[in-house]
Amino acid sequence: MNGSAKTKEQFCLQGVAASPGIAIGEVYLLDRQRISVVEQQIGPEHLDAEVAAFSAAVELTRLQLEQVQEQLRQNCQQEPFHIIDTQLLILRDPLLYEATIARIRQLQINAAGALKQVLQELLRTFEGIADEYLRERGSDVELVGERILRNLQGHEQPRVARLERRSVIVAHDLSPADTCQLDRVQVVAFVTDLGGRTSHTAILARSLDIPAVVGLERVTQQLPAGAPVIIDGSSGLLIAYPTAETLRQYLEKKRRYEFYQKQLQVYRDLPACTRDGASIRLQANLEFLQEAEPARRNGAEGVGLLRTEFMYMARQQPPDEEEQLQAYRQILASFRPDPVTIRTLDVGGDKFASGICLADEANPAMGLRSIRLSLWEQRLLRQQLRAILRASAEGPVRLMFPMISGLSEVRQCRALLDEVMAELRLEGHPFDARLPVGIMVETPSAVFLADVLAEEVDFFSIGTNDLIQYCLAVDRSNEHVAYLYEPFHPAILRALTRVADAAHQAGIGLSVCGEMAGEPMFSIVLLALGYRELSMNSSGISRVKKLVRQWDSHSNSVLRETLLRQKTAADVLRCLQQQLASAFPEAVPELDY
Missing domain, CATH: 3.50.30.10 (Phosphohistidine domain)
Incomplete structure (x- = not known):
């Protein structure tokens, strides 16, 4: 300041x-003054009354949230619906609801004091999650808890x-x-x-x-x-x-x-191609079903990454096969005939999913998470594969396994997929037996083994967020070392180049679905390194498309060679700015915003 x-x-x-x-x-x-809570001991004769008061406050909170949903519906606001749905689920989640009641009875304390204790423990757990998106879901718990406390104590919202x-x-x-x-x-x-x-x-x-x-x-x-x-x-x-x-x-x-x-409005319906006619596919990364329609409106040519974790969060049990199938069908209907790439469940360690119990881990980012968890808990993976395969009968689906670190994991996933396909055939369920199967490349080992892995999959998708974090050994959520999180680091450019070369040599698909893809300046770097499919937050599609349409792909080889000769991230950025200033003599707003 x-x-x-x-x-x-x-x-x-x-x-x-x-x-x-x-x-x-x-x-x-x-x-929004914080509610002051005084923890009080109460006699056994008052326990039932405190539990009843807590239950009544939860019920009133439910009615209030449903009223908010109705207001949103009347105002034609669809985007926040999933947020309210999540908060409604939290209300009855055992980690909040049953834990508070248990604490009232066990400690013989008032409902507000018991709820405050439970909320503090839950929020501490969320603060320890490395994944930014899931860490932010702690705000749901905090907002719901504040509403209940206000209702308990008779305060207006x-x-x-x-x-x-x-x-x-x-x-x-x-x-x-x-x-x-x-x-x-x-x-x-x-x-x-x-x-x-x-x-x-x-x-x-x-x-x-x-x-x-x-x-x-x-x-x-x-x-x-x-x-x-x-x-x-x-x-x-x-x-x-x-x-x-x-x-x-x-x-x-x-x-x-x-x-x-x-x-930018002009570019939404124009093809994504360079000035000399090289075709580029720009797709959307989706977190929720509600994001499909806005992504389509913004010109997304399919979904490059559908994160399926949204179906597993803030609920008592994982979604069953039919619930998953319906969700995938909705996404496919929004994007047909363009493809939808569905990533299998990517939770565990530093990520929550109700109904999946894991022991605490000292280093969750490198522990039992993602595909490791799915292969350990194969019941969940089988169920998800069944739903994805059945959805593939109704539109173009691509299946993607996250956090692959070696060939043995790919072969385990393939073997399990073959078993599920055999089950569905016996049951008479239609599916696309030739649906493309790919992997997320986000670990250094996958980069080094890219040529080997390319022989057994149909496409690579680069998860740049984790790839940078793992390659540079940087926890980007740690404010003390976040400055080392360098997308333009020469090691990252060389890793991206190695993966692209392996994919091209094997003749398999290649895309980027990390945050880099949605940054206009870096999109040009990715084109120069050989990437032709980029998936991003839908709001970035028009920005990237406008710049791509001004770029001449004949410049790719020169830019690639120049960038790969640089020795530091600062050198790479300076070199890139010089190259783009030469390629775009007039100021380009996409590089400013």
Whole structure:
């Protein structure tokens, strides 16, 4: 912070860029005071009453959340539905509901005190999860717990007052209930203490096309109501009390950004090909069923990565075969005739799935997780393979196994798949016996064995998020070493090149489904390294497509050779910027936002 709110001098706060765009307005401080809970001992004769009070508070919370869903339905907001569904499931999850009741009876304490203890334990567990998306799901537990506590103690749920001017909502965190009450005309941005790119505030902001900066930690304490602010959701920057010159600069940047966004609309239905006609396939990464339609509207040519974990989270038992089949059918119907790549369950260790019990692990990121867990718990994998195969009878499906580290795992997966196919034939279920089977390349061993693995699979898909983390030995969720997480590191470029060369030599499919694919500047690097299929968050498709259509693929070999000669990440970035400046003499907005 370069100043203070008291002196009203300009100062800046750097947070997480959650939803792109520029917004200018006054702070509206959403007052969400934490509920004060006093733990009290109670006599045995009061235990039943405390349990009844807790159950009544949970039931009232359920009714309130269902009312929020109805408001969302009336406002035609489909994106937040899965968030409310998750919170409704949490209400009756044994880890919260039954654990609180047990604690009331065992410790003979009041319901609020018992719930507070259970919530604290659950949140500590979520904080230890390495995966950013799943770690952020702890906010569901926190929001649900806060609602129950308020209902237990008779407090009203916080509401946003009617706004009279263009406002930036500043809050500790935002829930779907908060967003459905907001004045869409006057609210120009979200800013929160908590959250990352996969937090609910970020997801909701992107679905509503509202700029957002999250993860500012103490912004609710640093900004008073009414303070003038500029929000740059593209860079994660908040500027308080901007000077006249700063305001002028950002008004111009806002004008350029909004003009650029209008230009992107033109590209949604245009083919993804380079200036000289080389065809590129741009696909979507999906977390939830509700993301399918927006992805299609944004021009996705199929799904490069369907994360199936959403069906296993916040529930008492894993989904059965029929439930999975229905979910896959919905996705296929949205994208037919384009292909949908379904990744088998990627949980375990640092990821939760109710109904799957694992012992604590000292190093979960390298423990019993992903395909290792699936091969250890084959009942779950068989069930999922049955559902995926049956769905393949209704549209083009590609099957993908995650976190493969060697050939033996591929052969185990193939053998299990053959067994499931034989079962389905005997039962008379139709399926595509020739559906492509691929692997996620995200471990160093898979990179080194790429030529061997390519002989036994139909395609590679590079999971750049984990590949970078494992190759560079960097925990990107650890703020002390996150600066070492370098997508442009020469070792990463060489790993990507090695995998691409092995795939081309074997004549198998090749794609990237990590976050790199959705970054316009890096998309050009991937094209130069030989990748022709990129899968990303659907909001990035038009940006990447616009740049790809301005690129000449004849430049690929020169760029590849130049980049691979660099010795540091800084050298790679500097070289890339020089090459792109030469290729694009005019300024390219995609490289700025």
